[in-house]
Amino acid sequence: MLAPGTPAPDFTLLDQHGTEVSLADQRGHWVVLWWYPKASTPG
Numbered sequence: 259m260l261a262p263g264t265p266a267p268d269f270t271l272l273d274q275h276g277t278e279v280s281l282a283d284q285r286g287h288w289v290v291l292w293w294y295p296k297a298s299t300p301g
Contacts (some may be wrong), residue, residue: 266291 260266272284281289 266281266283268280270278273279
């Protein structure tokens with residue numbers, strides 16, 4: 259876990275169209291990361 263205020267490490271993921279998107283490509287823009295637990299898991 260990162261400490262508050264620590265910059266996130268760079269990573270690359272696929273968007274909904276299968277296009278690679280890197281965190282580094284978003285520098286200078288607000289970024290919101292959202293995730294959720296796997297379906298049917300407690301929590």
